[in-house]
Amino acid sequence: MRLQDLGSDTGHLRETTLEPAQAWRGGFLDVRRDRVGLPDGSSSHREYIVHPGAVMVVALLEDGRLVVERQWRYPIGKAMLEFPAGKIESGEPPLRCAVRELFEETGYRAAEWARAGFTHNAIAYSTEGIEVWFARGLTAGERRLDAGEFVDVAEASLEELESAAQRGELTDAKSLVGLLWLRHWREGRWPLEWAAAPAREGASQSTMADSFTPPEPALRIMRP
Amino acid sequence: MRLQDLGSDTGHLRETTLEPAQAWRGGFLDVRRDRVGLPDGSSSHREYIVHPGAVMVVALLEDGRLVVERQWRYPIGKAMLEFPAGKIESGEPPLRCAVRELFEETGYRAAEWARAGFTHNAIAYSTEGIEVWFARGLTAGERRLDAGEFVDVAEASLEELESAAQRGELTDAKSLVGLLWLRHWREGRWPLEWAAAPAREGASQSTMADSFTPPEPALRIMRP
Numbered sequence: 001m002r003l004q005d006l007g008s009d010t011g012h013l014r015e016t017t018l019e020p021a022q023a024w025r026g027g028f029l030d031v032r033r034d035r036v037g038l039p040d041g042s043s044s045h046r047e048y049i050v051h052p053g054a055v056m057v058v059a060l061l062e063d064g065r066l067v068v069e070r071q072w073r074y075p076i077g078k079a080m081l082e083f084p085a086g087k088i089e090s091g092e093p094p095l096r097c098a099v100r101e102l103f104e105e106t107g108y109r110a111a112e113w114a115r116a117g118f119t120h121n122a123i124a125y126s127t128e129g130i131e132v133w134f135a136r137g138l139t140a141g142e143r144r145l146d147a148g149e150f151v152d153v154a155e156a157s158l159e160e161l162e163s164a165a166q167r168g169e170l171t172d173a174k175s176l177v178g179l180l181w182l183r184h185w186r187e188g189r190w191p192l193e194w195a196a197a198p199a200r201e202g203a204s205q206s207t208m209a210d211s212f213t214p215p216e217p218a219l220r221i222m223r224p
Numbered sequence: 225m226r227l228q229d230l231g232s233d234t235g236h237l238r239e240t241t242l243e244p245a246q247a248w249r250g251g252f253l254d255v256r257r258d259r260v261g262l263p264d265g266s267s268s269h270r271e272y273i274v275h276p277g278a279v280m281v282v283a284l285l286e287d288g289r290l291v292v293e294r295q296w297r298y299p300i301g302k303a304m305l306e307f308p309a310g311k312i313e314s315g316e317p318p319l320r321c322a323v324r325e326l327f328e329e330t331g332y333r334a335a336e337w338a339r340a341g342f343t344h345n346a347i348a349y350s351t352e353g354i355e356v357w358f359a360r361g362l363t364a365g366e367r368r369l370d371a372g373e374f375v376d377v378a379e380a381s382l383e384e385l386e387s388a389a390q391r392g393e394l395t396d397a398k399s400l401v402g403l404l405w406l407r408h409w410r411e412g413r414w415p416l417e418w419a420a421a422p423a424r425e426g427a428s429q430s431t432m433a434d435s436f437t438p439p440e441p442a443l444r445i446m447r448p
């Protein structure tokens with residue numbers, strides 16, 4: 001069957017919630033075990049993580065190189081090479097999160113931003129979606145790591161990162177998705193729409209990003 | 225700092241296990257909450273999923289098109305377009321898992337296989353790693369879906385899938401990593417080493433894949 005012949009009707013695949021249930025809740029992980037109805041009328045359980053979503057930033061230096069990080073990822077048991085990224089705080093617009101994470105982790109501020117795409121990184125067991133943003137017109141500053149956060153920052157060319165990916169030294173899925181976007185963008189296939197950076201928090205001027213800020217103070221969610 | 229100047233010493237980033245703990249265990253999710261030591265001597269907790277690992281198969285038809293699937297992903301709440309993939313069963317060699325999943329979900333058997341790469345899809349909170357395999361020399365047959373499994377199968381060109389990715393209709397991270405590999409492989413940058421398919425299970429002839437099969441019967445792990 002050709003892709004376009006699949007059609008948009010997905011009723012024969014659909015699973016419905018029969019009984020939602022919280023299975024466990026930690027400081028970071030919110031684990032659910034829902035009883036669900038399957039397309040054939042039978043039922044089963046689905047176990048998954050509820051995640052607030054995240055953003056990743058592909059930050060371009062003047063010479064075309066990218067800002068990358070290395071940090072310890074405890075579940076993997078090693079320091080991983082990746083693009084700057086972080087979890088969205090409660091009610092935070094994704095672009096504001098992107099601006100904040102880039103600054104906090106690397107010290108860079110960007111003059112222009114473009115939303116590239118979106119990726120779901122663990123569709124079998126997590127609601128997580130990661131927005132992929134590009135940033136350019138970078139100005140270096142003093143970063144502000146959270147307590148308990150230890151991050152190396154470096155600059156690398158697309159070719160260096162692709163080479164690391166091919167050798168199996170860059171395995172982080174979101175960062176590999178960043179390399180996919182970079183390659184297609186650089187070759188003119190996947191254009192980006194750039195816009196000026198949103199006004200800084202606390203500035204009086206209103207921006208699109210500000211207009212989505214909820215009235216209640218943002219909660220600081222514990223970082224993984 | 226340049227990428228190569230980061231060096232291989234990661235002691236200043238390393239987190240150590242102080243007290244491992246099972247937080248919750250379902251039929252599928254194995255949730256841990258370990259107390260860990262941070263590089264500055266302080267301690268914190270890390271919450272994560274222990275996952276057996278998975279394989280994804282990029283299966284190439286004679287005309288260069290790819291075998292894709294659409295299935296309901298409950299955490300996302302919709303049917304997702306993706307390459308065939310599945311969890312590794314207890315003690316199962318990854319290539320055997322790749323052969324099994326491709327056959328069970330699509331009915332295809334492949335004459336040749338090549339291991340492309342590896343990706344970690346949720347490094348903040350899961351041990352999961354996904355092996356990326358390419359398959360070619362396909363023969364269609366009758367698939368054998370597990371009970372409670374509902375999967376559409378279709379064929380699509382790389383260009384169709386890249387277009388779906390650009391439009392935000394293909395967001396599954398592992399499949400986007402497959403598109404990265406496909407593009408670089410097709411343009412000659414990331415070559416693959418092809419080998420004949422392992423002998424089928426039950427056949428007398430021994431293969432590399434067979435030699436890693438553990439003596440005890442493989443446990444059937446519940447699918448997410």
